Amino acid sequence: MAAVATCGTGAGSTGSMVAAGSKNNVTSFQRRGPRASGSDSSYSRLVSIAGTRPSVRNGQLLVSTGLPALDQLLGGGLAVGTVLLIEEDKYNIYSSLLFKYFLAEGIINGHTLLVASAKEDPADILQELPAPLLDDNVKKDFDEDACNHKTAESNIKMKIAWRYQLLPKMEAGPVSSSRFGHYYDASKKMPQELIEASKWHGFFFPEKSSSTLNIEPCSLTHGYIKLLQFIQNTIYEEGFDGSNPQKKQKNILRIGIQNLGSPLWGDDICCTENGNSHSLTKFLYVLRGLLRTSLSACMITMPTHLIQNKAIISRVTNLSDTVVGLESFIGSERETNPLYKDYHGLIHIRQIPRLNNLIYDVSDVKDLAFKLKRKLFTIEGWRGRSFPNLKI
C-alpha cells in the first residue's frame, strides 16, 4: 500500500506517494536560473504573468497586496501559493479596506478573483472597490501634502530622540504606472467598466448553504466544506493547477476570504471557548495544500480578537504563511493620546514565511503605524516621542 518512491517517477511528476496520475509540475516555487525544477519554458511563462515579479532573494514569484508599503514590509510582496492572514481590527474598518485593496489590485492587473464572504454579496464588495490613482492626479496631491508635512516636521531636528529621525518612511510616492503595486483612492469607486471587464467568481455563503454535500461530514463546518469545494472547483476548472490539459493558464487566481471564523460561517469559535476547535485549522491546512499546488494567492481576514480560545490563534498563525495584525485606535484610550495623534492605528507584522530559504527579509523597523489621510493609506515607522509636550 505505501508505495516507496523509487526511481521510475518521471522528471515532470511530483512523485507524491499517492500517485494520482502524472500531473504537470506547476508549483509556484520555481527557482531562478537554468537549474529550475520546472523547464525553462515554464519559468518564462511564469515570469510573463502580469502583476507578478520574482523575489530578489529567492526567485519566488510575488504579487502585490495592493499596498506598496505593505509589500515592502513583507519582503517585496505576497508569494504566490501562500496565505496572508490579516487579523482584523476591532470594528473591521481597516481590514476590510486592505481586503478591497487586494481585490482592486487583482482587477488592475487582470488577475482572476475569487471573493468569498458570509456577510456581503461579492458583487456588492466589487462595486465598492477603490479607484486606482493615476499618476498625474496623484502627483499634485502628493506635492501639496508633502509641503504641509515637511514645513512642520522636517526642519526640526530632534535633539533628544535623535535616533528616531533615522526611521524610514515607507515608500509613499507613486512611481511609474506599469509598476508592481498601485495606489488607490479610498474616496472614489473603481470604474464600472474595469469591474465588468474582470473575471471573478463569488462565493456568498447564505446562497450556497442549502445545496447538498458530497463529502462525508468530517469535523469541518458546513460552510468551510462548501468553500473548499468551490475553491477547488474553480482552480481545477480554470486550470490554475496545471492539471487540465486543455486550459493553459497564464494568470494568477486571487482568493479573498472575508471574516473567516466569524459566526456567519457557521463556526462557533468566536462564541464559545469549547467550540469546534479543529474546523478552522483543518480548513486552513487543506486550503494551503490547494494554494501550494496552484498559481494562486490568498488573503484572509479573521476576527482574531473575538476568538475565545487563545490556543486556536497560535495554531492558526502556525498554519498561515504571512500574518499581519491591525490595531485601530478607534474607541480605545489611545485615540485621544497625543502620542498617536497623527495615526489611526498600529500594524503588527506577526509572521513572515521563510520560503525556500533559511532566512527571510525582515524590516528593521518594528513599530509601525498606519494612517488613512487624504485618500491614501500610508504606513510609517512610528516615532514615539518620549516627552510629548515638554518645553526644552
Add this chain to the structure above:
Amino acid sequence: MFPELNNLLNTTPDRAEQGKLTLLCDANTDGSFLVHHFLSFYLKANCKVCFVALIQSFSHYNIVGQKLGVSLTVARECGQLVFLEGLKSSVDVFFRAQAEPHPLQFLREANAENLQPLYEFVREALKPVDDGDAAWRCPVLLVDDLSVLLSLGMGAVAVLDFIHYCRATVCWERKGNIVALVHDSGDTEEEENNILLNGLSHQSHLILRAEGLATGFCRDVHGQLRILWRTPSQPTTQRDRSLTYQYKIQDKSVSFFAKGMSPAVL
C-alpha cells in the same frame, strides 16, 4: 547540515548514533533550520530517511537542501528518501475518497481515533530491503511537525501513541533514529501541546530547544539554542548535560556562539 552544530553535538555523519529519539522544539521563534540540519545530516550519513513533511512543500526542502549540499530529488529517486508531502496529499485525501487507507486519513474523519494509517506508512517505508547492494546505514524517521497533527484534530495521546509505535519499530527493532519537531507556544492554555511536549521530553535522548531572545528582536542574534542530553532508559543520579548557545542564521549556514559573544558585539 551545519558543521558548527555538528561540533556542538559532537557528531559527524560517519559516527551517527543509533536508536535515539531527538526532540526539536521552538518557542517564540522558527526552529525549522534544525529540521533542515537533520535532514541533510542523515542523508549525508547514508541513512534511509522517511520524512513526514506536514508543513511545507517538497520544493521548499529541496531548495534549502541544495544550499546545504544534498539533493532531495536524487535521494528520492534512488530510494534513500521517502517523502510524504502533507499539503499535497491532504488535497487528494480530502476531495477524493481513497480506496485504501491513506496516511492522512484522519482529515476525512470527524473523530479519528488514532494515527494507525500513518504508522503503517512509516513502517512500510522503513522496511529493510533484502537485496544487499543498496544497504543504507540505519532508518531514520523525521517529522515536521507534530503540532500540526494536534491542529488537525488528533489528540495529544494519539500522537504520543504514534511516536511510541514508531519508536518501538524504528528505534528499538531496527536500531534507527527519530527526529521530531514540536512547537512550544509557551501558553498554558494550550494543554494538548503541553502534554505532547512533556511526554516527548521524557522519552528523548536529545532535546534541542530554539528560543527567541527574551529581549526581543535582534538583527545579529536570532535566538538561543539549548541542548540537553538525556538518558531516559537508565535513570542516573548525575544531572543531564546541558549547553546553551546563541545563534545567527545565514544564507547557507548557522553560526553559533556563546551567550553574549556575538561577533557583532565583540
